[in-house]
Amino acid sequence: MQRSDRTREAGHVQAIYWYPYQIPFRRGFATAHGLLTMRTGAIVEVLTTDGYRGIGEIAPLPEFSGESLANALEALPPITVHLQGNSLHAALALLDESKPVPATVRSGLEVALFDALGKQRGQTIAELLQTNSSRRKTHVPINAVVGASDVSEAVTQAGRAVEQGFSCIKLKMVGDEREQVERVAMVRKAIGPDIQLRLDANEGWNFAQARNILKQCERYHIQYVEQPLPSTEIAGMHALQQEVTIPLAADEAIDSLESARNVLSAHAASILILKPQLLGGLHNTQKIIDEAEKQGVTSVITSSIETGVGLVGVLHLAAACPTVTLPCGLATLALLEDDLLADDLNIQQGCLTVPTTPGLGVTLDRAALARYSAKAI
Numbered sequence: 001m002q003r004s005d006r007t008r009e010a011g012h013v014q015a016i017y018w019y020p021y022q023i024p025f026r027r028g029f030a031t032a033h034g035l036l037t038m039r040t041g042a043i044v045e046v047l048t049t050d051g052y053r054g055i056g057e058i059a060p061l062p063e064f065s066g067e068s069l070a071n072a073l074e075a076l077p078p079i080t081v082h083l084q085g086n087s088l089h090a091a092l093a094l095l096d097e098s099k100p101v102p103a104t105v106r107s108g109l110e111v112a113l114f115d116a117l118g119k120q121r122g123q124t125i126a127e128l129l130q131t132n133s134s135r136r137k138t139h140v141p142i143n144a145v146v147g148a149s150d151v152s153e154a155v156t157q158a159g160r161a162v163e164q165g166f167s168c169i170k171l172k173m174v175g176d177e178r179e180q181v182e183r184v185a186m187v188r189k190a191i192g193p194d195i196q197l198r199l200d201a202n203e204g205w206n207f208a209q210a211r212n213i214l215k216q217c218e219r220y221h222i223q224y225v226e227q228p229l230p231s232t233e234i235a236g237m238h239a240l241q242q243e244v245t246i247p248l249a250a251d252e253a254i255d256s257l258e259s260a261r262n263v264l265s266a267h268a269a270s271i272l273i274l275k276p277q278l279l280g281g282l283h284n285t286q287k288i289i290d291e292a293e294k295q296g297v298t299s300v301i302t303s304s305i306e307t308g309v310g311l312v313g314v315l316h317l318a319a320a321c322p323t324v325t326l327p328c329g330l331a332t333l334a335l336l337e338d339d340l341l342a343d344d345l346n347i348q349q350g351c352l353t354v355p356t357t358p359g360l361g362v363t364l365d366r367a368a369l370a371r372y373s374a375k376a377i
Helices: 069-083 088-097 103-121 125-129 151-163 177-191 207-220 234-241 257-265 282-294 308-320 366-371
Strands: 002-005 013-031 034-048 053-058 139-141 144-146 168-172 196-200 222-226 248-250 271-274 298-301 351-353
Touching: 013 069, 013 103, 034 069, 034 103, 053 069, 053 103, 053 308, 069 088, 069 103, 088 103, 103 125, 103 282, 103 308, 125 282, 125 308, 139 308, 144 151, 151 168, 151 177, 168 177, 177 196, 177 207, 207 222, 207 234, 234 248, 234 257, 257 271, 257 282, 271 282, 282 298, 282 308, 298 308
Parallel strands: 144 168, 168 196, 196 222, 222 248, 248 271, 271 298
Antiparallel strands: 002 013, 013 034, 034 053, 139 351
């Protein structure tokens, strides 16, 4: 445990702690970026002078964003000193204005501050985030993720997800061109025609490969394909959309509000895949959702394969945003050996129940956090 501490009057940020962890995946998780076997991150905790505690999560994905946990943790001490002594509301404003702060640090601290503020005010994070009078969601539809590299195992995982009540499957695309098309065909056959099927290429194709694979997959009624081209090929995404009927979604291409605006202005995608952990938090993601909606572009919110602490923060954002209606990518906790939550989240018929108690509405399993503690990262 590391600590930065300065006592102030009641109701203000008194101390901020952080606890690095390393949690294995239950089995290797295959993406076009490689095989993920270990999730590293840190739980961050805010303590107020009136006795409230808020938790958040800092969980970079170097394979996707390039940011490491070591770099994130190096940035924590100065920003925490900057926040201490302020009210929770003022600390959130300071965090929003502070530059430069790594995106995952901003995200983790923001959720921890929101968690404490919600407890202080008797409101959920979804209530704190809500910007209009529309009704908040009590349940958020989510997609199952199939990441097995073996085709037969992918088919088994997809079939199991349908049996569990999921109506939307996201299939990671790995292997050569022939294997990838076969993968889609076999999964579609296994899940039937009524289940939504998404593909995720994780930047794994060049233009010719993307066109060839997607044209062969058009017959399988694909809802959309995530990031078929490298994130830098914004013009290529626009050109590809003219050649295939499957809608294109931008994922790795969006790592900030500015990059989202670049994608929108280039008409490079009809769906934005937004990971608040990598975008600097819930408020930053809300801004992107609002700008996309004004241009008729749909947003899907997804986890970054965090533990339950980070994922529930993202769930509250999805519940607070009325324009986010497609299934979100929040069925990822089962990929990890432990989610660091004292109680299981409720998934029924492909929907995740939004906690209703103040703040995040979940309890950190401190014994599990101690088991997976990473002393030096």
